[in-house]
Amino acid sequence: MGPDLNETLARARGDLRMGVPVVLSGAIGTVLVAAAETLPAARLTEVLALGSCDLALTDRRAETLKARAYDGDLARVIVPNDASMAWVHGLADPSEDLSQPLKGPLATRRGGDANLHRLGIALCKAARLLPAALVVPVNAGFAGENGLVEIVAEAAAPLMAALPALDHVVSARVPLRAAENARLHIFRPADGSDEHYAIEIGRPDRAKPVLARLHSACFTGDLLGSLKCDCGPQLNAALAQMGQEGEGVLLYLQQEGRGIGLANKMRAYALQDQGFDTVEANHRLGFEDDERDFRLGAQILGKLGFGAVRLMTNNPAKIAMMDASGIKVTERVPLKVGHSAHNARYLAVKAEKSGHLF
Numbered sequence: 077m078g079p080d081l082n083e084t085l086a087r088a089r090g091d092l093r094m095g096v097p098v099v100l101s102g103a104i105g106t107v108l109v110a111a112a113e114t115l116p117a118a119r120l121t122e123v124l125a126l127g128s129c130d131l132a133l134t135d136r137r138a139e140t141l142k143a144r145a146y147d148g149d150l151a152r153v154i155v156p157n158d159a160s161m162a163w164v165h166g167l168a169d170p171s172e173d174l175s176q177p178l179k180g181p182l183a184t185r186r187g188g189d190a191n192l193h194r195l196g197i198a199l200c201k202a203a204r205l206l207p208a209a210l211v212v213p214v215n216a217g218f219a220g221e222n223g224l225v226e227i228v229a230e231a232a233a234p235l236m237a238a239l240p241a242l243d244h245v246v247s248a249r250v251p252l253r254a255a256e257n258a259r260l261h262i263f264r265p266a267d268g269s270d271e272h273y274a275i276e277i278g279r280p281d282r283a284k285p286v287l288a289r290l291h292s293a294c295f296t297g298d299l300l301g302s303l304k305c306d307c308g309p310q311l312n313a314a315l316a317q318m319g320q321e322g323e324g325v326l327l328y329l330q331q332e333g334r335g336i337g338l339a340n341k342m343r344a345y346a347l348q349d350q351g352f353d354t355v356e357a358n359h360r361l362g363f364e365d366d367e368r369d370f371r372l373g374a375q376i377l378g379k380l381g382f383g384a385v386r387l388m389t390n391n392p393a394k395i396a397m398m399d400a401s402g403i404k405v406t407e408r409v410p411l412k413v414g415h416s417a418h419n420a421r422y423l424a425v426k427a428e429k430s431g432h433l434f
């Protein structure tokens with residue numbers, strides 16, 4: 077009856093988003109982890125009273141802060157006993173970096189094991205929060221005594237890195253402006269994360285390469301008609317071409333902001349208003365250029381019965397991943413629409429830094 081590890085991880089993500097800490101236990105000990113973004117000030121006081129606290133940040137964020145990342149991919153910043161919430165937010169959130177540049181010098185921990193810190197950051201990312209985790213050692217019974225979720229780190233880390241299984245939930249006919257003979261399929265990940273959608277136009281022959289598009293959700297571009305990116309026009313053009321050809325499949329993947337979530341994407345936009353490009357903005361927030369897992373798309377295509385695609389994309393990483401995941405890309409169909417004065421720089425950065433083909 078009790079929750080399995082997948083379910084416990086989903087609870088942990090929910091708790092972190094609510095500002096409730098979780099406990100991670102591993103061979104090296106037990107720690108309390110809290111998301112820097114959401115922890116209420118009163119809980120910070122309690123956390124600091126427990127002992128020597130670290131703020132785990134990614135190497136990307138540490139670089140901006142000039143903090144030494146002795147663990148390679150992350151830095152363990154030593155949090156002063158009297159640190160305020162403003163101090164923690166100033167390190168986790170880059171929005172005030174330019175107006176309040178003097179954050180240091182920051183002391184970072186060296187030696188010892190950083191695996192629980194690494195898992196803490198991964199949980200914050202999975203919860204679509206800023207990748208910054210407060211980490212403090214606690215005794216083994218702490219979770220039970222305080223009613224907190226506890227996760228065994230050694231089992232959780234590989235599960236979080238793996239692709240969740242997807243269940244097909246339901247399919248129904250949805251006539252579209254671009255194609256009247258469309259069906260919407262809903263897929264639900266077993267890890268409790270957001271559902272992904274497939275829009276099937278016509279009844280494509282499973283034995284032949286299908287015209288396909290892997291579209292990452294973009295609330296601003298797809299729904300609001302934002303001119304900052306080319307997503308909305310790409311979505312419409314892909315459906316229109318599938319409508320014209322009479323068949324195709326468009327995957328609508330819940331990977332808003334290249335996998336960082338809408339709130340973080342808006343943080344990136346605010347940094348772009350300060351003069352940083354898309355890639356620099358992601359790095360200053362502590363993210364990689366692209367946090368999406370494209371294997372998802374391959375799994376959904378496989379579940380729908382497709383083994384080969386004519387892929388509508390300008391992104392070579394998508395083609396490489398499809399081939400690596402067992403879906404053959406027989407042709408790249410360019411998707412060059414929606415260019416405007418507002419997104420000229422954005423598209424230039426995609427070509428220069430992300431290898432997009434235009």
Ligand SMILES: Nc1nc2c(ncn2[C@@H]2O[C@H](COP(=O)(O)OP(=O)(O)OP(=O)(O)O)[C@@H](O)[C@H]2O)c(=O)[nH]1
Pocket residue numbers: 290292293294295305306307310331332333334335336341344345354358388389390391394426432
């Ligand atoms: N983090 C971040 N995400 C963005 C930004 N602009 C758009 N996105 C997201 O980027 C994703 C779309 O990525 P694109 O690079 O346009 O498309 P692609 O999938 O890489 O490549 P194509 O198949 O050629 O379109 C969507 O999830 C958008 O929400 C930005 O400035 N920062």
Ligand SMILES: [Zn+2]
Pocket residue numbers: 294296297298305306307308
């Ligand atoms: Zn977009």
